[in-house]
Amino acid sequence: MLAAKTVMEQGIHVEGINFFTGFCVEGHTHAIREKDKAKPKRNNSLWVAEQLGIKLHIVDVIEEYKNVLINPKHGYGQHMNPCLDCKIFMVNKAKQWIAENDFDFIITGEVIGQRPMSQRKATMPIVAKESGADDLLLRPLCAKNLPATLPEREGWVDREKLHDITGRSRKPQMAMAEQFGIDEYSQPAGGCCFLTDKNYSAKLVDLWKARDNKNYELDDVMLLKVGRHIRPQPNFKLIVAREEGEGRFLQGYKKDYISMACVSHSGPLVLIDGSPSAEDLYLAASITARFGQGRDAEQVDISILSKDGSERTIQVAPMKTEAMPKEWYI
Amino acid sequence: MIKETLNARRLLCPLPVIRTQDKVKQLQAGDRLEVICTDPGVMQDIPAWCRINGHKVLETISGDHEYIIILEVGA
Numbered sequence: 001m002l003a004a005k006t007v008m009e010q011g012i013h014v015e016g017i018n019f020f021t022g023f024c025v026e027g028h029t030h031a032i033r034e035k036d037k038a039k040p041k042r043n044n045s046l047w048v049a050e051q052l053g054i055k056l057h058i059v060d061v062i063e064e065y066k067n068v069l070i071n072p073k074h075g076y077g078q079h080m081n082p083c084l085d086c087k088i089f090m091v092n093k094a095k096q097w098i099a100e101n102d103f104d105f106i107i108t109g110e111v112i113g114q115r116p117m118s119q120r121k122a123t124m125p126i127v128a129k130e131s132g133a134d135d136l137l138l139r140p141l142c143a144k145n146l147p148a149t150l151p152e153r154e155g156w157v158d159r160e161k162l163h164d165i166t167g168r169s170r171k172p173q174m175a176m177a178e179q180f181g182i183d184e185y186s187q188p189a190g191g192c193c194f195l196t197d198k199n200y201s202a203k204l205v206d207l208w209k210a211r212d213n214k215n216y217e218l219d220d221v222m223l224l225k226v227g228r229h230i231r232p233q234p235n236f237k238l239i240v241a242r243e244e245g246e247g248r249f250l251q252g253y254k255k256d257y258i259s260m261a262c263v264s265h266s267g268p269l270v271l272i273d274g275s276p277s278a279e280d281l282y283l284a285a286s287i288t289a290r291f292g293q294g295r296d297a298e299q300v301d302i303s304i305l306s307k308d309g310s311e312r313t314i315q316v317a318p319m320k321t322e323a324m325p326k327e328w329y330i
Numbered sequence: 331m332i333k334e335t336l337n338a339r340r341l342l343c344p345l346p347v348i349r350t351q352d353k354v355k356q357l358q359a360g361d362r363l364e365v366i367c368t369d370p371g372v373m374q375d376i377p378a379w380c381r382i383n384g385h386k387v388l389e390t391i392s393g394d395h396e397y398i399i400i401l402e403v404g405a
Contacts, residue, residue: 020344032342043344043371046378056382060348222342248395252340252368 001048002173003109005180006140008052010158014107016056017097018045019090021065022221023194032226032249044192051182061093062218069195070214074126079201081193083115084123091131098136105136105151112142113167121145141165141173194225203229206330210234210274219253223271226250229330230287236274237330238284240291243268254305260288263313264301267292282316289318332361339396343371347379350401354385359405362388367397376401 004014049056068089072082087110094106112121124146128137135150138157143149144164152159165172177185194200203224208214210231223239226246231237239257241247247269250259258272258281270288272281285302294300295318305311336353338346346367353363365376370392376399377387384404391398 018344020348024344043347043375043378046344046347046375046382049382050378054382056379058344058348058351058379060345249340 001052001109001182001185002176002180003107003140004052004054005182006162006176007107007138007157008054010161012157014052014054015103016045016049016052016054017094018056018058019061019065019093020058021069021086021193022062022218023065023069025192025194025197032245048185051184057097059093059097061089064093065089066216077196079196079198080204081195081201083196084126086193087127088130091127091133091137095131095133095136104156105138105149106133107138107140109141110139111165111167111173112145138162194221200224203330206231206237210237219256223250223253223273227271228291230324230328231330232283232287232328233276233280236272236276236280236284238287239271239273240288241268241270255307255309258307259305260285261303262289262292262294262300263303265292265294265297267294282314285314285316286319287324289316290321290324292318294318295321332357333364334361335364335366338365338367338369338372340368342369343375346372347375350376350379351383354383354401354403357403359403361403363401363403365399365401367399368395370397372397372399380404 004016008014045058046056068082068085072085074082074084077083091106091108098104098106110119110124112119112124128134131137138149138151139146140162142165143152143159143162145166148159151157207216207220207224226239226249227242228240229237230240239250241250250269250271253271258276260270260272261267267288268291270284272284276284281304285304288302289295289300292300297318299315299317301313302316303311303313334353334357336349338349341349346365346369350363350365357363365372373390373392377390380387380401386402386404387399388402389400
């Protein structure tokens, strides 16, 4: 937002690009859950574009991003976040976009030293070089600490009006925001990607391990954001809705997964991912029963709906809480 | 004038906006598009996307866990 504003202040036409990888954290993901209904449900990039008065192009890169996540040349960060490869990929996509849409250069809000992986003095030239953007990549917030780029050398942009921010502190940006009259902004310290989340990354690694390969579909990564994930056996896991909103969301996947629900008592919808045996389904049913109102009953009825639409009901004893190893929870 | 319908049920933000954006590219100014979604966030996002890009929201309908937006493609 501040980088765009800095360049726009010089009378330069700016448009925004937002890449959707499938791992973006947005209020809407949380909006599935009833408890988060009060949270604002806006898309931050759209909101920022509207505040700036610029067009925004949202680009679906879900398919292409798989290779970035599965084979990151520069490795992962603290969790499954391939930040440097991700930045290189996105700047490369932006370079393609400006060529196709007749724009002259790319700007990003990067600041030297702000992020431990992709925004260090040593890695910022790597982003410019490996993305192919080279000196078409201008970082207005820290440009004075970097060699002059083509837009600066050509005089399209006045370098003197750019900035020299460094480090992790956001104070200079906050002061700049105040100067621009911007009093509302989002995510001042990152956190816009699920891959930086420890719990989410653990679920992703579990998925890859269980399938013995790293391939995934969008539905796989969406479902990792929803429900309790419990793996009692390597060949299957349960996704248990935690409340009504999640249950409604999981309903949409009943054609793609075996699903279970307690019919003698109220309880959550559960999806079964993997290839459970008939015996495994009894185990899954007893776990399903443990999360319903019949958890203290001697026996409950669990309906099992297959992907082909056939349905049957079995009787099981709910699993006792103390009988469920903590390691089952992913 | 063409009136088309886009099924964006089950898609979470920002996919309904992306699908709307892609569909609108195929339409002409004055055409109408009805977008049917299940993510309540679209009630903010699609109108915001329309305002940014010069399209007009004609109607928004909140139903039983479904949200419908009818827009007119701008010039």
